[in-house]
Structures are given as structure tokens and as C-alpha cells.
Amino acid sequence: MKAQQHTISDNQDPPPPANRPGLWQSFKIVDAPPRREAMGFFTDATLCIGCKACEVACKQWNALPADGAKWTGQSYDNTTQLSATTWRHVTFAEHALPDGGVRWLFNSDVCKHCTEAPCQQVCPTGALIRNEFDDVYVQQEVCNGCGYCIAACPFGVLGRSEADGRAHKCTLCYDRQKDGLEPACAKACPTDSIQFGPVEELRTRAAQRLGEVRTSGQQNAYLYGADDAGEYKRLNAFFLLTERPAAYNLPEAPHSPIASMKERYAWSALAGIGLSILSGLIFARDARK
């Protein structure tokens, strides 16, 4: 889309207080900043120890409210899913072993920053954009809370905040990236399970790590989202997992909603134009009475 608006500016040029931008500002199209190298996450589930430092760092840096202390019955997981106020979520899957023991599977889930992101494609206001780091970003001052992105995301990443009515999700710490810093979660991760960097470099590193993990005996290890998979294209935030995706509450093979859109319009047009022509013939038949 040509129409992109970037309002988070560089340090040299602080944004004006934009609590309530006027009608005109919403339509003003600002030149996009020059494109930079695509940046993303490589989350290695085999290194995750379930410490939730990423969740805490994310909430702290992004000033996200707590979700309320409650026992979910879902192991030590008390947020259970990504939401408008939880942008990193550590899954705790308890695996009952045949010998009576229990094994924990951890993974720090996050927005996948899909290279062809359904949320960005269907957003009617242009609030959801790809920023100069090729990450999917919600411009809060443009979002009007229509909720389309929430139904479109096959990973259930986006949520609508009860507090401000807008859609929220991981920004891949756009503000920190602009200052050359890594995102808060990656910075806080004590085991480097969360790695941040140029996507191409991360893919090389992930392939290498996959080899190591398999050699060390985890034959089931695989990369989730590092490469295109049919109609769903690769993710800028991908994972190294060892169990089927459902164990981490991820779908195996998401659909691309927009891939079938033209076919849907075609069937609609067939019905609409067909019935219009029939109606026209009927009106014409009875025209001279």
C-alpha cells in the first residue's frame, strides 16, 4: 500500500503531543522512512527454562498492565495466551511420561510478524503497516478498533483492549529498534532462547542450531515458520520446536485468509450479476402492461 503513515519519529524530531489528532492529520500521508534490513526473532524452545523474564521485561518496557493474579490450572501459566496486554507468553505444557515422570515443554510465544500478515492485509484503516524493519506494527493513533485483525490472525495474537478500544500486539520494540537496541524480551532472556537480529542471519543460525539439536538426539526438532509452507509464507519471528505445534498451542498449517478472497468475490459476483440479469429480464417481460 502506498498509503502509510509513520508518526513515531526519530529522537531528533520528537512527535508533537498527539492525544487527539484532528481530522486532517488522520488523512495526511507522511513519507515512509527508508527501508532497513528485515529484523526478527528466533525463539529456540529447547533453551527456554520458563522463567518468564521475557513476559516481565515486555510488560515493563511497553508499560502493559497486569492481567490479574489467578490460578488457571494450566501448570505455572497464568496468562495462558497472547492478548492486548500480553505480547510475550511462555507456554507451559506438562508431558506425562510413561515412567510416571513429568516433563515440561516451554516456549516463549510472540507475534509471528508474518511476511504476508493477514492482520495487515485486512486492516481497513491502514493502521497496521509493515515498518522499515519489515515488522508488523499497529499505529495506535490510526486504529479505530474495528476488530478485523483479531478475526484474521490465525495465531490469535491480537486482542482489543477494554481500556482504549484499540487492537494491540507486539511491536517488536519498534521504539528500541529505532535507537539500535534489541527488544526488551531478547535483552532479558537469560539463556538466549530468544534471539533478535537480521532475519536472514537468524535463519542461518537456526538451521545450524537445528543440526546440533538433532545430532544431540532430539530427532523430532524442526523449525516452525522459518520457510514458506504452501500458501502461508514464512514468519519473521520463527521457532525451534520439538513437539507437534499443538503442544505449544500453535496451528500446524494456517490458511492465508486473503488467498481465497478473489474466489469469494467471484462467487458473490456470479450470484449478484446472475440475479440482476434475471430480474432485468423479468422486468422487461412485464414492461408493457
Added chain:
Amino acid sequence: MDLESLLSEEYKKSPHGSAHADPADAYRGVPFLKKPVWKNEIAAYFFLGGVSAGSALLGSIAELVGGPAHRKFAHTAHYVSFVTFLPCPALLIDDLGVPSKFYHMLRVFKPSSPMNLGSWAFAVHGAGATITVLRMLAADGKLPLIGAPIAMLPEKLLAALGIPSSLLLAGYTGVLLGTTSIPVWYTSRLLGALFTSGSIATGAAAVVAAAAVSDIEDHNALQSVATIRLVADVATLIGYVAYVRTTGAASDPLWAGERRILNVTSLATLALSILGGVAAISGRASRMGRFLGAISSLASGALMRWAIVRAGRVSAEDRQGALHAMRATEKRPGWTPPA
């Protein structure tokens, strides 16, 4: 402190119980899709917007090819389209998280978003419906001062220009629901076609009902409108069956809970409307009969949209169903562990 009271209902159901032999079951109680935020306002808009689009479409076609015999019908259709359009903006704005920013919908032109394209169709259709009604009032001399120039607008040109936006408005809502990740909406490709047929059927029915209760019933057009209503009702029935069949297992949420009542009633009223249509064509329907047939068609359209919007929320929360809908296949290999 009573520790027991701190435990959530989920925990009480399965104390110490989140370990599973199959790790894929660990999150079996937690849907991975988010529930759509769209509520009953949206279902009401889908219905009223559809009626407005359908009646405008038929009004315009009647004006273009129907000759003087359908003039009265066309005018009634345009008034119905305008009146049913009136509540739509309020319904749409009320459903937004930030209602004061509703106009951001037209901030960009973005055809990859059915909601954006639909908003443009909605705006053009609304403007067209308003201008058409003003022109009719002006032509009848009911618009003092500003009437003269408006009455000069060419009637047929307005009708022709309005057809594309009415057609788009009639069906984009189904395409919009389909272009999501919610299995009951996504799986079939026919939701847009179903909504388009339903829109034309309910549009025709609304004109018939409006004409029957007022003194403007147009005896010249009775036969043609009855035929169109019947054709559109049958198309809607075929679309409905085809939509459910092509949705397969993902259509279960349509037939559970309150949605079962909504859908069954919708089908029953559609059948009544078709019976009424057959009676009307053979000229055996009284004015009351025509009115009841039309009301049945309208009820069917409203219930169907309500059921489908509600089913989306249930479908999103059905984790097993969603996992199944997005399972790896040969065509969509996805990302799975090596065999």
C-alpha cells in the same frame, strides 16, 4: 485467608491435572484463535445493509429496463433503500472500539481489505440513495428552494451509476467474514454469494411489505416482483445449503445451542416465503398473503445473519475444530516435526 476461593473454576475442574500423555493435549482447554469482537449490531447491519443494497439494486434495474409499468415500484424501492440505510452508520460506529475514529475507514483505499472496500461501497451507496430520494422528492415538487437543480439530474444515469456499489454492498459482508481465520466462516467460499442472494431476496421482500402496508401498492408490478422474489428466495436456499455443505465439519457451530433455533427458524420462514411466492405468482395471494410472505423472507434473512455471526464466536473457541481446520495437508504442508 481462604485459599480455596482463590482457585479459578478451571483449576477446580482439574487439580494437578495439566500433565497429559500427549503433549498436544496440554492446552486443550485454551483456544488458540481469538473470539471475534463483532456483536449483534454487526448482524443487524449485515441484514439492514443487505436490504438497502438489494432494494436499491432492484429499483435501479426496474428504472433502466422496466418501463413505465414499474415506475412506481422503482420509486418505492428507492425510498425503502434510503430508510433501511439510515440506521446502518450508527450500528457500524457503535461496534467500533474507538467510535470517534469511524472516519478512518475511508482514510485509505485498500482493496486487499474487504472491510475497506465495503466501507467505500457503503459510502457511495449511502450518497446515491440520498441523492436518488432527493431527486424523487424534487421531481414531485416536494423540495422547495433547492428542488429545481436536483430534479434535473438524469434518473436513468443515477440508477446505472448506483448498481455497482449496491452489488458490492450486497455481498462484501460475506466475503469479509470469509476472509478471516474463523473456520465456520473461512472454510466455504460461498458466504458472499449467500449474502448477495439473501440481500436481493430481502430487498425485494421489503419493497413488497412496504407497498402492501401503504396505499402505494403497484398492481402493474405485482407479477414481476413476485417472480423475482421467488427466484431470489430459491437462490438463497440453494446458497444456504451449498454454504453449509462446503463448510463440512466446521459448520457444527451453526447447529448447536441457540444457533440451532435461529437456523431452523430461518429455514422454516424461508420455506414459508417460497410458498407465499408460488401463491403470489399464480395470482392467488391476497394483499395480506403477499405481506406475510414478504415478512417471512425478511425474518429468514435476519435470523440467518444473526446465526452466522454468532457461530463465528463459537467456532473460534472450538480448539479441536480449529486445529483440524488448519491441519497439515499435502497442499498446505505447514510446519510439523519430521515424520
